[in-house]
Amino acid sequence: MTSWPKRRHGWLVLAAAAFSLYLALLLANAYQSNGQLRAAAEMRLFAEAQQTATLMSDFLADQESFVLDLAEVQSIETFLVNKALGMSMRYGLNANLSAIEESFRRKLTQKRLLGAPVYERLLYFDEEGLLIVDTNPGHPIDAPISGHDPEAKLIIDEENGKILAAAPVDYHGQPHGTVITVSSLDLLSRYLTSSTANLGFWQFLITKTGRVLTDDSRTGLGGAPSPTLAGIPPAKLIPIGERPKLAMTPLAADFDLVLRIPVAHTELSVITALPASLLYGHITSQRVLYFASSVPPILLLSALWISRMRQRTQRLEADVRESNRDRAELKDRNDALTAEIVRRQTLERQLRESEERYRMYIEHAPEGIFVADNLGRFVDANPSACAMVGYSRSELLRMTVTDLSPPDQVSVYLAAFEQILANGRHELEITLRRKEGHDIVGSLRAITLPGDFVMGFCTDITARKLAEEQIHNLAYFDPLTELPNRRLLLDRLRQTMVVSSRHQEYGALLMIDLDHFKDLNDTQGHDIGDRLLTEVARRLTASVRREDTVARLGGDEYVIVAGELGTDESGAALLAEQIAEQIHCALGRPYMLEEGRLTYHSSASVGVTLFCGQEIGVELLLKQADVALYQAKYAGRNTIRFFNPDMQAAIDARATLETALRRAMNSDELSLYFQPQVDRDGRVIGAEALLRWLPSDAEPISPTRFIPLAEETGLIIPIGLWVLEQACAQLGAWQADASTRELVLSINVSACQFHQPDFVVQVQETIAEFGIDATHLKLELTESLVLDRIDQVIARMHMLKDLGVSFSLDDFGTGYSSLSYLKRLPIDQVKIDQSFVRDLAHDQNDAAIVRAVLAMSRSLGLNVIAEGVETAEQFDFLLSHGCEQFQGYLFGKPAPIDDFPAKVIGVG
Amino acid sequence: MTAYRLYSLAALLAGGLLAGFTTTAADLPEIKARGELRHLGIRYANxxxxxxDGFDAELTQGFADYLGVxxxxxxxxxxxxxxxxxxxxxxxxxxxxxxEGDFPIKGDMIASGFTVLPWREQILLxxxxxxxxQVMLIARADSPIRPIQGSEDLAKDIQETKALIGSQSLLVMEKTCLDPANYGLQGQGIELRVYTKSSNINEMVPALLHLEADLSLLDVPDLMLDMQKWAGTFKVIGPISEEQTLAAAFPKDAPQLRxxxxxxxxxxxxxxxxxxxxQKYYPGARxxxxxFFAEQN
Incomplete structure (x- = not known):
């Protein structure tokens, strides 16, 4: 602070010296600048006037260019092309003239200058001077124009104040008329700086004769030509006082100077008149300059004083701001602390409530809930868990998870426990040993909890698993011989063919039939016959490799699938023959069927066919083996025969059938038959639509023949769509009649059709097309269809259910019959396959399946319909076990719609 | 002649009664209750x-807005x-x-450059x-037939145009405004070739250019578009019909909707x-x- 006065003094001296120097330089340059400013002002005026003239010139050049483009528009060329074809103006060419006029009108709206249209009118004269297109028809043309001008040109029509641009139309080198644009001359005045009254100068446009084309109120010429104006030398600033003739005009009253700039390529000129004071301004006096030079030091001193005062004020303001900021910060922290306390109190209360809620849930949850630490020791269990395993809670808390495991499952438990800890969650089916020693099956879902705890939710599914296993065994194994049945055989055969396809190895299918078995059955009784069948099964199983499949198709018919016979066909044939010989020998040995009786001698016929890959279908392969077996029988039994390729004729017949089916689709040979479905009281509640093929020139062809063929060839897609449309049409007819409105119509949907990407849309569109109530349409799906890509199938089923469509699971019992799948599927009905119904009264096995299906469906809340009901005995059995709906010959055969009983009976 | 007319009337009444019993078209109250107007449109010119979109598409869309459906x-x-x-x-x-027959009803009205023809008026409102x-006769550019000059007398021009057909093949489309039955062209010794590859009138000029026939019928709305699109490839010989009108069509039992x-x-x-x-769809039509347009205004 002590050095501040000295430093200030130094700054003041330095500033005084600088300003003195500045003033000296200022005065010296003042005189020189004065002259330069006058020259610059004149140059600027000259440049501005020249720019105005250039803009006008460009505007007029643009008009010439526009009219040339107009003469070449596509619509004119199209008109001339058609005209050259000889078309009359009345019929044909007038359409082209309309197009030209339309394109002219578009051009009119496109060309604008400062927001206003440039052109007033566009015209097209033909080569004879006849006006054929005019954007302003019906108005006189007062401009001096015609259609005969051979060249493009620009005309300034002074009399009418118009600018005309004309261009000839050329087609194949010949003149075909003229296109002319008309715009107002006033447009040019828009380029003039004409708000002159305020600016102090005035611009106007003259022709070569000196006639003023724009506002000439100040010239006093009254629109007459003026040689005086025309005679002003171009591009030169002329003082009006130096020209006596000019000095006598009214211009001299307001202006001192005048400048004429010609507009390029025209005979027009732009005249600018202005007073000298406007151009040069007032000359600055020396006294004023001296006075002005004393102002800077005063300003400097004032600035120094203000700067100092400002610094003091700023410091004071900064202190106040600092103080305010500290106070606000303190308040914010206090508020945040209070809010945090409230938040934590709320959280603690919510946590307590949440804990109580979850405790209540766990205590009352129907699932068994176990909690263990990371060493597997139980730390908690709910009452359901205790009831499930038979231990009390205190007993469980002294046990580990492996204590609940059967001895052979300990490693499974440990692996699962490790997986839960590693992944955070795991789901599995697990066997639990209860306290009294019984094992149960549980569906366990486990998750990890914070603090390395594991929580498991367990449901007892023992009953469900037993039911599944029972149905599975009934469905896949022959109860007499315990060999795979036909269903499982087909599955194994497909698998073997897949493997064969992958390794390109041959396999063999052997079909065995016992010779004269029927005689044994008839003479010795079924018990002895069954013993022989069981012994044959044992010998066959013993004769083949472990990986081969031995199955019993039914009766005395067995099938063996042998894979991996090598890649060489002849070698494979040899191996297959060896297997067949072994079987033949094994079955040829005597049988001891009953103690104390003579041994029984039997023989067998064997049909063999080879396969490699999946070139032919499973059913066809079986057929080939069957054909070979037939040959063996035909050859006198007790022998082996290979499939004879000559039997290909049978396959050819299939090809013929396919061709006929394609033809049938186009010649209305397919039709729908309707088989009634009834309730417990025998009332008709609906029908199943069944496809029939009725050739016009042959016997009807069975659906079991042509439907698999249609599925193999893809013809099932158009056929299925046709069935859907026919069914919807029939439903529409029923719904229009009060007596049949409530009937439900079922149709079969093949897997191929259902998996089509647009199947849901097809159903939706067909329903909409026929305007039916979709709740009466039922789609029958097979188990194999829904189990293939089950997630996609379920999603589609839900979409269709949203439309109102219902589902029936067809042929139930013949597939997996899995309860867990059934629970997931949104089906409404289960249909018991007719194969189970057929032998219901005689076959205990089938009766057991039917009972199991009915009980299971009831527990899942599903409706059940039995198909193939033919006798009162079957009906009574099904009725007594809770079946609600029925279909079969007992109630009506499939028949054309005209014979459908609903027509007569109606519904309640 | 009287007997023939009576027979036609009886057939028409029978057809009408049958239609009344088996199908019911929707009139204004039903459409308002349904909340939807179904416009039957045919892809045709603009x-x-x-x-x-298109002239009739926008027209009918506006009508639906007007009805509030x-x-x-x-x-x-x-x-x-x-x-x-x-x-x-x-x-x-x-x-x-x-x-004849029973088919699903798919729409409430037709608006698609639909020509008013006497036979259609028997069954539609x-x-x-x-x-x-208007319907014109057209030929490929290289055809030896020269277009007529045209006069103030349209009937004479039509007669002159028809006479030029002679024994040449003529492309027509049945059940449309290009149906030869509408213009007395059947039984005149003209080789009529019915175009069936498409039901779209827009394809008549391409079909003519693909030598489907020597000559073709073409309506003016299509002509206005095609003379720009196919300039120089075909020529208009002259008129085949009087000036016609196009209009929206409704079932006979929907008078309130009409x-x-x-x-x-x-x-x-x-x-x-x-x-x-x-102006948007047919700028040159005026x-x-x-x-026609003077009368509209």
Missing amino acids: FVTGTG DYTLVYSDFYSVIRDLLGKNVVRSGDSVTL YSEPTFPS DAFNDYLRQIKVNGTYDRLV SYFPA
Whole structure:
């Protein structure tokens, strides 16, 4: 602070010296600048006037260019092309003239200058001077124009104040008329700086004769030509006082100077008149300059004083701001602390409530809930868990998870426990040993909890698993011989063919039939016959490799699938023959069927066919083996025969059938038959639509023949769509009649059709097309269809259910019959396959399946319909076990719609 | 002649009664209750385009707004459009028209550059005219036939044009405005070639250029577009028909819907919407048919 006065003094001296120097330089340059400013002002005026003239010139050049483009528009060329074809103006060419006029009108709206249209009118004269297109028809043309001008040109029509641009139309080198644009001359005045009254100068446009084309109120010429104006030398600033003739005009009253700039390529000129004071301004006096030079030091001193005062004020303001900021910060922290306390109190209360809620849930949850630490020791269990395993809670808390495991499952438990800890969650089916020693099956879902705890939710599914296993065994194994049945055989055969396809190895299918078995059955009784069948099964199983499949198709018919016979066909044939010989020998040995009786001698016929890959279908392969077996029988039994390729004729017949089916689709040979479905009281509640093929020139062809063929060839897609449309049409007819409105119509949907990407849309569109109530349409799906890509199938089923469509699971019992799948599927009905119904009264096995299906469906809340009901005995059995709906010959055969009983009976 | 007329009338009444019993078209109250107007449109010139807009598409969309219901465009073709409206197949025999069979009704009205023809008036209710048209005879550019010069007498021009056909093959499309039965061209020794590869009139010029026939019929709305699109490849020989009118068509049992449409049409002619649609889709039509549009205004 002590050095501040000295430093200030130094700054003041330095500033005084600088300003003195500045003033000296200022005065010296003042005189020189004065002259330069006058020259610059004149140059600027000259440049501005020249720019105005250039803009006008460009505007007029643009008009010439526009009219040339107009003469070449596509619509004119199209008109001339058609005209050259000889078309009359009345019929044909007038359409082209309309197009030209339309394109002219578009051009009119496109060309604008400062927001206003440039052109007033566009015209097209033909080569004879006849006006054929005019954007302003019906108005006189007062401009001096015609259609005969051979060249493009620009005309300034002074009399009418118009600018005309004309261009000839050329087609194949010949003149075909003229296109002319008309715009107002006033447009040019828009380029003039004409708000002159305020600016102090005035611009106007003259022709070569000196006639003023724009506002000439100040010239006093009254629109007459003026040689005086025309005679002003171009591009030169002329003082009006130096020209006596000019000095006598009214211009001299307001202006001192005048400048004429010609507009390029025209005979027009732009005249600018202005007073000298406007151009040069007032000359600055020396006294004023001296006075002005004393102002800077005063300003400097004032600035120094203000700067100092400002610094003091700023410091004071900064202190106040600092103080305010500290106070606000303190308040914010206090508020945040209070809010945090409230938040934590709320959280603690919510946590307590949440804990109580979850405790209540766990205590009352129907699932068994176990909690263990990371060493597997139980730390908690709910009452359901205790009831499930038979231990009390205190007993469980002294046990580990492996204590609940059967001895052979300990490693499974440990692996699962490790997986839960590693992944955070795991789901599995697990066997639990209860306290009294019984094992149960549980569906366990486990998750990890914070603090390395594991929580498991367990449901007892023992009953469900037993039911599944029972149905599975009934469905896949022959109860007499315990060999795979036909269903499982087909599955194994497909698998073997897949493997064969992958390794390109041959396999063999052997079909065995016992010779004269029927005689044994008839003479010795079924018990002895069954013993022989069981012994044959044992010998066959013993004769083949472990990986081969031995199955019993039914009766005395067995099938063996042998894979991996090598890649060489002849070698494979040899191996297959060896297997067949072994079987033949094994079955040829005597049988001891009953103690104390003579041994029984039997023989067998064997049909063999080879396969490699999946070139032919499973059913066809079986057929080939069957054909070979037939040959063996035909050859006198007790022998082996290979499939004879000559039997290909049978396959050819299939090809013929396919061709006929394609033809049938186009010649209305397919039709729908309707088989009634009834309730417990025998009332008709609906029908199943069944496809029939009725050739016009042959016997009807069975659906079991042509439907698999249609599925193999893809013809099932158009056929299925046709069935859907026919069914919807029939439903529409029923719904229009009060007596049949409530009937439900079922149709079969093949897997191929259902998996089509647009199947849901097809159903939706067909329903909409026929305007039916979709709740009466039922789609029958097979188990194999829904189990293939089950997630996609379920999603589609839900979409269709949203439309109102219902589902029936067809042929139930013949597939997996899995309860867990059934629970997931949104089906409404289960249909018991007719194969189970057929032998219901005689076959205990089938009766057991039917009972199991009915009980299971009831527990899942599903409706059940039995198909193939033919006798009162079957009906009574099904009725007594809770079946609600029925279909079969007992109630009506499939028949054309005209014979459908609903027509007569109606519904309640 | 009287007996023939009585027979035709009896057939028409029988067809009408049958239609009444088996199908019921929706009139105004049903459409308002349903909340949806189904417009039967045919892809044709700029009346209904493949992208769903067009003169008649916008016209009918505006009508749905006027009624306060949703609008749905249902595509059809000239062969099926009446069946889609009435749920009946049309069978023409000479001047008599009968309706047969039962089919689903897909729409409430037709608006698609639909020509007013006497036989159609027997089975449909037409609105007031929505657009003018005329049918022309066209030939490929290289055809030896020279276009007629044209005069003030249209009947004479039509006669002169028909005489030029001679024994040359003529491309026509049945059940449309290009149906030769409408213009007395059948039984005149003309080799008529019915175009069946498509039901779209827009394809007549390409078909002619692909040598399907020596000559073809073509309507003016298509002509106005095709003379720009196929300039220099075909020529207009002369008129085959008088000036025609196009209009929206309704079932006979939907008079309230037709009357509502006429009210709407009058309203948009007053407020300028109609002029805007004509300018948007047929800018040259006003010059081609000055008399029609002078009457509209």
